[in-house]
Amino acid sequence: MQDILEGMAAALERRPHLLRLGRLVQDTVLIRLDDGREWFLHYRDGRIAHIEEGPSRKTPWRFGIVTDREALDAFWQQTPKPGFHDIFGLAKIGRARIEGDVLALVKTLRFHKEVLALPRGVRS
Amino acid sequence: MTGPAFEPIHGRYLTVDTAEGPRRLHIETAGQGRDVLLLHTAGADTRQWRHVLCDEDLCKDNCFWAFDMPWHGKSLPPDGWQEREYLLTTEGYIDTILAVMDALGLDRPILAGCSMGGRIALQLALRHPDRFAGFIAIEASDFQPAWYDIDWFDRPDAHGGQMGAALVSANISPHAPEPDRWATQWGFMQSGPGVFRGDLSFYTRDDSLVGKLGEIDTTRARVHILVGAYDLTCTPDDAERTAAAIPGATCTVMPELGHFPMSEHPTAFRPYLADALARMA
Numbered sequence: 001m002q003d004i005l006e007g008m009a010a011a012l013e014r015r016p017h018l019l020r021l022g023r024l025v026q027d028t029v030l031i032r033l034d035d036g037r038e039w040f041l042h043y044r045d046g047r048i049a050h051i052e053e054g055p056s057r058k059t060p061w062r063f064g065i066v067t068d069r070e071a072l073d074a075f076w077q078q079t080p081k082p083g084f085h086d087i088f089g090l091a092k093i094g095r096a097r098i099e100g101d102v103l104a105l106v107k108t109l110r111f112h113k114e115v116l117a118l119p120r121g122v123r124s
Numbered sequence: 125m126t127g128p129a130f131e132p133i134h135g136r137y138l139t140v141d142t143a144e145g146p147r148r149l150h151i152e153t154a155g156q157g158r159d160v161l162l163l164h165t166a167g168a169d170t171r172q173w174r175h176v177l178c179d180e181d182l183c184k185d186n187c188f189w190a191f192d193m194p195w196h197g198k199s200l201p202p203d204g205w206q207e208r209e210y211l212l213t214t215e216g217y218i219d220t221i222l223a224v225m226d227a228l229g230l231d232r233p234i235l236a237g238c239s240m241g242g243r244i245a246l247q248l249a250l251r252h253p254d255r256f257a258g259f260i261a262i263e264a265s266d267f268q269p270a271w272y273d274i275d276w277f278d279r280p281d282a283h284g285g286q287m288g289a290a291l292v293s294a295n296i297s298p299h300a301p302e303p304d305r306w307a308t309q310w311g312f313m314q315s316g317p318g319v320f321r322g323d324l325s326f327y328t329r330d331d332s333l334v335g336k337l338g339e340i341d342t343t344r345a346r347v348h349i350l351v352g353a354y355d356l357t358c359t360p361d362d363a364e365r366t367a368a369a370i371p372g373a374t375c376t377v378m379p380e381l382g383h384f385p386m387s388e389h390p391t392a393f394r395p396y397l398a399d400a401l402a403r404m405a
Binding site for chain 1: 286356
């Protein structure tokens with residue numbers, strides 16, 4: 001997981017349009033798996049400045065996605081199956097929950113959706 | 125020297141008398157033959173249908189008509205809009221569609237509507253079947269509750285169009301060609317302030333079709349439902365449940381399509397629309 005997230009952060013650096021879209025994003029985003037493992041993506045000016053592996057009770061976060069590794073792998077397929085093609089799809093089919101400040105996510109939704117989908121290109 | 129290679133779409137403006145007063149609407153048409161009236165989705169406009177209106181083969185036997193609902197596309201909101209909250213209602217939507225038909229002189233057209241246009245198609249199948257030759261209800265069901273907060277899309281501190289487009293992208297299939305995916309989202313980004321929310325108020329809160337699907341008489345006008353497998357809003361389960369409750373209705377699941385089939389993947393949608401039109405014969 002750590003390597004995938006690091007690949008995602010590196011891919012973001014190669015996407016000028018995403019850096020422009022996310023230039024005001026300063027949030028910390030939590031990714032938590034159902035086995036208890038957690039990663040915090042610390043965004044600064046639209047870049048993932050730091051990936052912090054949890055679990056941590058001391059790290060504040062703005063919003064988070066709670067899911068399972070199998071669902072993430074299906075999400076990161078180049079052509080995902082129905083329901084696995086979008087983070088809200090994962091939530092709709094019961095394979096993820098979006099927690100915290102959902103409105104903060106929605107206000108910058110295109111940016112976050114495209115960043116979270118970057119491993120599709122990296123892994124292909 | 126040849127002239128400009130215009131597309132076959134003709135766009136005109138027409139003022140239509142609705143129960144709420146006159147509305148100046150933008151209307152596009154192409155083709156010849158049976159009249160087919162096309163309804164766009166919430167938060168969008170007739171551009172969603174442009175590929176169908178430019179389809180040379182479909183236009184040989186079908187005269188397509190598509191109009192921007194008031195507040196949408198090139199149809200302006202009514203005077204005084206700046207102090208009004210736009211909220212679409214079933215009654216207002218039906219009245220507008222019938223007023224457009226009267227103004228155009230359309231006699232029993234086929235009605236093809238997507239999303240909220242599919243929902244109102246089912247309402248018209250229930251309430252006014254004799255005004256139509258048949259109904260193609262796309263991404264349509266009797267009702268499903270919102271999986272989002274419609275108030276997200278009309279806020280002073282955020283861009284409603286950007287949020288709406290990013291949210292509805294959840295309903296676009298990964299098989300959609302990139303240019304068509306983004307053209308579809310561009311329409312939502314251009315939606316007027318509060319318009320998507322006002323449409324969704326109708327789509328996610330009016331459950332007046334629930335329990336009445338069995339009263340739709342498909343011997344008076346046929347009903348065919350199309351649904352994309354990647355549609356999170358009106359899922360194949362929603363559409364198939366709806367079709368099963370309408371005696372004589374049929375339903376086709378489109379495996380590689382989502383909630384905006386005519387604009388997100390026009391070439392993949394075309395055979396399903398052609399099949400649906402053939403069923404209306």
